[in-house]
């Protein structure tokens with residue numbers, strides 16, 4: 001990696017231009033149709049025989065969706081990609097394509113909560129077992145992998161942002177013949193390219209940075225032609241979690257500015273995380289961008305992180321005093337958001353959040369949006385003062 005290759009420059013070129021839009025339009029059309037008709041019987045039967053690759057029905061193939069998939073595959077340095085109706089649809093369809101009853105998955109701990117719940121409900125019912133490991137402990141990972149079907153990774157992890165040596169973990173999995181998949185939503189292909197690090201499949205919640213405007217829920221998986229073909233041939237058509245043409249069009253629009261947005265998120269977030277770390281009211285900041293050296297394989301850091309207050313802060317007052325930061329889940333858009341850990345711990349669906357996801361009552365998750373850094377910092381500082389008793 002990195003011998004003259006600049007992922008930012010490369011990505012900026014990929015997202016800037018389309019090859020051949022109708023009418024030489026700069027922006028591609030939305031092919032908003034459910035079905036495609038045939039000129040005659042021979043045309044139809046040739047398509048059904050597979051002699052022609054052409055769209056028949058939008059659940060199978062749609063040109064606007066295909067355009068997004070191609071752009072994302074190029075950004076991830078993958079041979080192919082497949083879009084989904086949500087990140088969870090991408091996760092469940094990928095996992096269900098490659099496991100069967102009696103199989104075992106190894107997953108890093110502190111996963112995205114709904115992925116964890118998928119493993120604990122549907123997969124459990126299918127008799128698929130999951131072993132959780134600390135992804136920072138390569139010996140523990142190596143002990144867990146023999147006999148597993150799939151190694152499910154996330155780096156950094158969702159709330160406490162534990163980072164892993166993705167290339168090292170992928171190599172260990174490969175030596176045991178275990179297929180690897182990583183949720184790369186946090187870093188985006190601008191800051192981490194898992195295919196180049198040896199990972200087999202890369203998943204995104206495209207609802208986050210790929211969309212970037214908080215107006216789409218979507219997902220995507222990138223990988224080799226053979227692996228994507230298996231997903232496309234099995235879980236995708238029958239579970240039916242297809243990406244809509246309009247959402248794909250919004251994602252193409254979002255990708256145009258992905259490289260530059262990621263740089264802006266990084267710059268603001270590093271500044272704010274540093275100031276929080278130096279603040280007397282703050283115990284710890286969980287942000288990979290504060291380390292002296294970034295985790296191997298990571299070339300930058302995005303806008304989502306968490307921190308833990310010391311005792312003596314009224315979390316309700318802190319949250320309500322904020323003016324620019326809005327209370328809200330999700331992240332990756334233009335706007336700054338806050339989720340208090342206490343609120344997540346109060347959710348009835350997940351009595352084990354503290355242990356499973358590393359969330360504490362004094363922790364706060366922030367997404368740093370594209371507003372001015374100084375305005376965001378003033379907002380946080382004022383709210384901390386108001387919330388200190």
Ligand SMILES: *Cc1c(COP(=O)(O)O)cnc(C)c1O
Nearest residue numbers: 086087088112183185205207218
């Ligand atoms: C949001 C999120 C998902 C789920 O994506 P949806 O598009 O909401 O289904 C998966 N992984 C991570 C890390 C996420 O933050």
